[in-house]
Amino acid sequence: MSVRVHPAWVIAARGVLALVLLWAAVPxxxxxxxxxxxxxxxxxxxAELAPLFAALLPAFxxxxxxxxxxxxxxxxxxxxxxxxxxxxxxxxxxxxMRGIDLRCGCFGAALxxxxxxxxxxxxAGLAVLALFVVLASGASDKRAGRAVDSDAETASDP
Amino acid sequence: xxxxxxxxxxxxxxxxxxLGLLGVRGTPRPPPEPAGxxxxxxxxxxxxxxxxxxxEEAHASFGDPQVLFVDCRSPxxxxxxxxxxxxxxxxxxxxxxxxWISLLREARTVITYCDAAGGxxxxxxxxxRLHAVGVADARILxxxxxxxxxxxxxxxxxxxxxxxxxxxx
Numbered sequence: 001m002s003v004r005v006h007p008a009w010v011i012a013a014r015g016v017l018a019l020v021l022l023w024a025a026v027p028x029x030x031x032x033x034x035x036x037x038x039x040x041x042x043x044x045x046x047a048e049l050a051p052l053f054a055a056l057l058p059a060f061x062x063x064x065x066x067x068x069x070x071x072x073x074x075x076x077x078x079x080x081x082x083x084x085x086x087x088x089x090x091x092x093x094x095x096x097m098r099g100i101d102l103r104c105g106c107f108g109a110a111l112x113x114x115x116x117x118x119x120x121x122x123x124a125g126l127a128v129l130a131l132f133v134v135l136a137s138g139a140s141d142k143r144a145g146r147a148v149d150s151d152a153e154t155a156s157d158p
Numbered sequence: 159x160x161x162x163x164x165x166x167x168x169x170x171x172x173x174x175x176x177l178g179l180l181g182v183r184g185t186p187r188p189p190p191e192p193a194g195x196x197x198x199x200x201x202x203x204x205x206x207x208x209x210x211x212x213x214e215e216a217h218a219s220f221g222d223p224q225v226l227f228v229d230c231r232s233p234x235x236x237x238x239x240x241x242x243x244x245x246x247x248x249x250x251x252x253x254x255x256x257x258w259i260s261l262l263r264e265a266r267t268v269i270t271y272c273d274a275a276g277g278x279x280x281x282x283x284x285x286x287r288l289h290a291v292g293v294a295d296a297r298i299l300x301x302x303x304x305x306x307x308x309x310x311x312x313x314x315x316x317x318x319x320x321x322x323x324x325x326x327x
Contacts, residue, residue: 033187034188055180060176062172063175067164073167073168075164076159076167077168
């Protein structure tokens with residue numbers, strides 16, 4: 001399945017996702033201890049796994065954010081971004097439904113907000129945007145592939 | 159590069175970076191809790207406008223008709239279990255009615271509490287809102303409901319017969 005749109009829309013969506021992921025990663029990398037607290041507050045992971053998760057997640061966000069900016073890895077990065085953002089939305093939604101009142105932990109302490117249905121919707125919306133990049137960049141890859149095939153056929157014609 | 163290769167490459171690079179940072183910096187640890195606020199410390203954001211009350215102080219005033227305990231969690235959680243005699247006023251509620259304000263203003267002290275997660279964020283938020291509507295002494299229970307229950311202090315379950323109206327967040 002793929003979606004055909006003007007390339008400018010895909011570039012804009014990649015830019016937005018990359019910005020969000022890099023913006024989310026940097027404060028966590030700078031202050032991993034505070035992020036451990038945020039992870040623990042979600043009460044989804046065993047306490048002994050929270051520091052490991054808090055150390056690895058920002059790395060995934062940073063690398064996926066950078067990978068979204070390069071044409072060669074944009075689609076894989078968008079898949080990972082969609083999975084991460086959907087997981088964040090589910091984690092926040094379960095916290096809301098269980099009545100756990102907590103900080104989002106999304107962008108570090110400096111820009112912190114409470115988990116709300118707005119933050120759940122924001123994450124879900126970004127996940128959909130990442131899915132759009134996956135589908136739209138797949139279509140552009142196919143077009144590029146066909147163009148290469150066509151060039152090759154033209155070159156091989158006598 | 160195929161999609162699978164892209165995903166695997168990004169995962170490998172992320173793991174290398176994350177584990178590398180772990181190796182260099184060691185396992186991250188949460189910052190220590192401030193003294194006296196073992197479970198439920200004031201959040202870093204926002205100005206502090208409400209005072210905190212320790213579990214012991216709160217328990218000492220338990221039973222005083224001039225001291226009201228207010229549960230900031232959802233009505234469903236309130237009904238599951240709450241501090242004995244506490245009122246249910248969810249912090250997420252959009253408006254605090256005149257009947258609520260009147261009731262809370264009559265008390266000498268209002269103590270807000272929640273489940274203590276996220277630095278007792280909802281207790282702080284409600285205490286600040288109560289200050290804003292003229293409740294002179296609204297305090298936040300250090301440790302929240304988990305701390306209260308851990309001390310074996312009185313708790314009960316069921317609806318809130320004293321609440322001015324049914325609380326919906």
